[in-house]
Amino acid sequence: MTISSRQEALALDRQDPLAALRAQFDLPDGVIYLDGNSLGPPPRAALSRLAETAAAHWGRDLIKSWNSAGWIDLPKRCGAKIAALIGAAAGDVIVCDSVSVNIFKLASALMKQHPGALAYEHDEFPTDGYILQGLASLTGAPLIKREPGEPANAFKDNVSVLIKSAVHYKTAAVVDIAAWEAEAAKSGAVIIWDLSHAAGVIDINLEGAGARYAVGCGYKYLNGGPGAPAFVFVARAAAQSLDQPLSGWMGHARPFDFGGDYAPAAGVGRFACGTPPILSLASLDAALDVFDGVEMAAIEHKAKALGDIFLARAEALGLESVSPGADERRGGHVSLKFADGYAVVQALIARGVIGDFRTPDLMRFGFAPLYLRYADIWDAADALEEVLRSESWRDPTFAARKAVI
């Protein structure tokens, strides 16, 4: 999709079937937020649930809230909401811990059943590789750092457990999950899908694609809040034979028996570990209700359209994209290569357009369809044009790098 004026953007907003969802978010005035791929903004329901959980449940009902407010079942209830967004059965997803911890659980459980090498691609999100490095160091399992490429290459060299991002964190390239699963099946290998940059923005059908194992993040397109707990998907038939070693009491079949020997809970429930951070979890649970009744296909369609519009304007400015183009499938963000990209992103932030930067030279802009308008994207591109034209990014205050997640 390309457009050539702000009027066309406004016309698209008037026709947008998702337009009304923006009112469910508490967004600051004067900001165009293109970093929901890193930290989604608060849905109003998340803020009110958080206040209720803290003051009424924690403060008034105290310990009783584990039952009366349903805290004890929250990891599963919240998981069922995420399952609906990724093509999984409601009971096959649980919310717990972080993506990093959950990768460790899955990879260590799977390597027992699938002896061979652990593998990752070196240009994917670093924590995925770091965790496999730690697991390999602990267990002595062979570890292979692969070049990015085709699935047929990925399962060479006796690779038995591969971690793979469904949407690349830098480029937003979307992987054909079914094709990779088919290739993995030829050698009996298994894939752990990292859905961190995919869940809540592209239309995924895990079951339909034959995927059995996945993890993902609660704080990006799911808008759960900073560092919101992550999720684990394990297809029911596969879960029953998996022993994951982070066997904390919340993954026990009967935690309140306080028995001496660990007995895993049924299905994906065994991937729970310690006591969950309820305040963060309640926020995520409420945030997920924004997706109620919304088709993921409509969300992916709008994300693509927003990204296409931005990309066309960026390319007209002479910027080079590392992301898939208008004729390819793409996740919710677009990354543009620019040597002084850090300073440009800071100059944009100073103008109220918030994107982020990934070292060494990528400006990354996210197009979350639940709260962004077509006109916002047009205006953000105007701001980018103005920053580049005026060279305002050369202001030295924009060059001093600070860590931002």
Add this chain to the structure above:
Amino acid sequence: MTISSRQEALALDRQDPLAALRAQFDLPDGVIYLDGNSLGPPPRAALSRLAETAAAHWGRDLIKSWNSAGWIDLPKRCGAKIAALIGAAAGDVIVCDSVSVNIFKLASALMKQHPGALAYEHDEFPTDGYILQGLASLTGAPLIKREPGEPANAFKDNVSVLIKSAVHYKTAAVVDIAAWEAEAAKSGAVIIWDLSHAAGVIDINLEGAGARYAVGCGYKYLNGGPGAPAFVFVARAAAQSLDQPLSGWMGHARPFDFGGDYAPAAGVGRFACGTPPILSLASLDAALDVFDGVEMAAIEHKAKALGDIFLARAEALGLESVSPGADERRGGHVSLKFADGYAVVQALIARGVIGDFRTPDLMRFGFAPLYLRYADIWDAADALEEVLRSESWRDPTFAARKAVI
């Protein structure tokens, strides 16, 4: 300490140097909360910080809050506050993940340096043993389930890594950390201290006792909120040589380089793993400020006095205690044995006195000194006396067991 009238309790409250701290808590009317050993109530500062973090930081400043609100350093800042309560150097504690996950990190890192058997005592909090079971199953390390007993027995059979609670979750018996460390040193074994029922209620000097490794819970006597993140202590000199396998990006020396190979952060910082749950962490951070300027010796002294008063009255009712008596050191709670204890606890809750129950037959009552008054304990004992005298606990509505953490 024994007293014989409510008037004496009121006199103790008037002399109590900690009495003013109660005003910092948001406690419901009509409730005597004797379950702070399971879930501490909200400090007012935690509720207001949570609201600020959600609405102002997450909602207004969005991704920028990782820098502007200091989210990125929160695990260490929060850790430094806990360090002051347990006799550790400020930089040697970090807040992250759950107790269960943190035990796995420490035990797996230590077993590489200390080959031999992993060990736990079967009557301690179950998750400690469950985690070692999972680690042993993953790595093939020998695992020993010991009877509770003396330190000289604990390090037999080539035990090299022992997990041990500083305060027992059922009895509140307090362990002599220095004596156990001295015994461990004889065989080159190491101890991971579980401080879950100790931190914030007894006066612990980890460094002085020669302890080098500990974990603990943020949601009990530290009042961080339901499922608040846990902490890890590693003495600086010991940390530098430890490789923990849950090597997520937040434990990397330079996470924002997005480099391909894991390089651990300095000191205990390497025990961080994934992105922390900021809402839950901010609540804990604010809750810890209640301890500002309060001596842990004064807190332990009051906890003991409150427990002694309750215990004397319970024993006068013919109830049997499994906890240390008035002449012994004891943690913040007291457990009483009673076959129908579950129903008695429910009958007490119906009267506004909240304790908890641990299967099969223990009624557990916690005496958190920051917000409980001597008169509260007297009144709680009156309620217990009345429930037992009237046999109101025989009401069948009190007998139907539900899971409560």
